[in-house]
Amino acid sequence: xxxxxxxxxxxxxxxxxxxxxxxxxxxxxxxxxxxxxxxxxxxxxxxxxxxxxxxxxxxxxxxxxxxxxxxxxxxxxxxxxxxxxxxxxxxxxxxxxxxxxxxxxxxxxxxxxxxxxxxxxxxxxxxxxxxxxxxxxxxxxxxxxxxxxxxxxxxxxxxxxxxxxxxxxxxxxxxxxxxxxxxxxxxxxxxxxxxxxxxxxxxxxxxxxxxxxxxxxxxxxx
Amino acid sequence: xxxxxxxxxxxxxxxxxxxxxxxxxxxxxxxxxxxxxxxxxxxxxxxxxxxxxxxxxxxxxxxxxxxxxxxxxxxx
Numbered sequence: 306x307x308x309x310x311x312x313x314x315x316x317x318x319x320x321x322x323x324x325x326x327x328x329x330x331x332x333x334x335x336x337x338x339x340x341x342x343x344x345x346x347x348x349x350x351x352x353x354x355x356x357x358x359x360x361x362x363x364x365x366x367x368x369x370x371x372x373x374x375x376x377x378x379x380x381x382x383x384x385x386x387x388x389x390x391x392x393x394x395x396x397x398x399x400x401x402x403x404x405x406x407x408x409x410x411x412x413x414x415x416x417x418x419x420x421x422x423x424x425x426x427x428x429x430x431x432x433x434x435x436x437x438x439x440x441x442x443x444x445x446x447x448x449x450x451x452x453x454x455x456x457x458x459x460x461x462x463x464x465x466x467x468x469x470x471x472x473x474x475x476x477x478x479x480x481x482x483x484x485x486x487x488x489x490x491x492x493x494x495x496x497x498x499x500x501x502x503x504x505x506x507x508x509x510x511x512x513x514x515x516x517x518x519x520x521x522x523x524x525x526x527x
Numbered sequence: 528x529x530x531x532x533x534x535x536x537x538x539x540x541x542x543x544x545x546x547x548x549x550x551x552x553x554x555x556x557x558x559x560x561x562x563x564x565x566x567x568x569x570x571x572x573x574x575x576x577x578x579x580x581x582x583x584x585x586x587x588x589x590x591x592x593x594x595x596x597x598x599x600x601x602x603x
Contacts, residue, residue: 406595
């Protein structure tokens with residue numbers, strides 16, 4: 306599988322993401338935000354965590370207007386896979402690839418800790434390595450992770466089984482405890498918790514390995 | 528010409544920052560503050576003749592996230 310990790314000024318989880326993808330067997334290239342094109346034949350685009358453009362205006366708002374994001378939207382429109390983690394999730398909502406928005410945490414605090422999550426669906430390339438109902442632990446590190454979406458959007462996410470992960474103990478006020486959502490074609494996943502920070506025993510947990518292995522394995526079979 | 532854009536969270540979207548400010552005002556002894564909503568003001572220095580439609584487009588494409596925010600434009 307060929308994966309591209311997008312790097313914005315202020316990205317800080319880009320290398321962790323690349324390491325996690327490589328460990329799962331992906332061929333990874335790093336792509337600068339000013340590039341207008343993705344490398345040829347990319348299967349997965351990963352938008353990493355961090356504070357792109359200093360979170361100016363709104364988290365992810367400036368990054369969503371960068372040249373590479375047009376290519377990412379075109380990749381998704383062609384049915385390509387996209388994974389956005391933390392700031393990457395914020396970028397994906399700002400581009401419109403995923404519904405809703407991420408607001409300031411309800412308690413106004415930056416939250417940095419490992420949280421318990423429930424896998425809500427195994428019906429996606431990202432979550433097929435889990436069983437629905439599994440409990441996993443991933444770190445979160447964000448100030449603006451309070452997911453919100455209008456009632457119609459929420460109803461669609463529920464009806465179409467597009468909520469990928471929920472918090473066991475909601476840390477940030479997200480509606481319906483939502484930690485990660487899928488696009489309508491199930492090929493774009495945005496999530497606030499960091500699976501790439503849970504892939505090595507040295508991280509204190511390896512619950513994220515199944516996500517990357519499942520994703521890369523999808524292409525190994527094809 | 529100049530324009531001032533006001534961006535506010537939509538009615539019905541909980542504003543935790545505004546709520547914290549309301550609470551702090553109460554702590555300072557200001558009674559009767561029933562609600563606080565916090566938004567932002569963006570001042571634009573524009574070429575003369577920029578249409579209000581163009582400014583609205585700027586708001587919709589970048590300055591406001593219309594999923595959660597509303598905006599109003601004031602040409603000054």
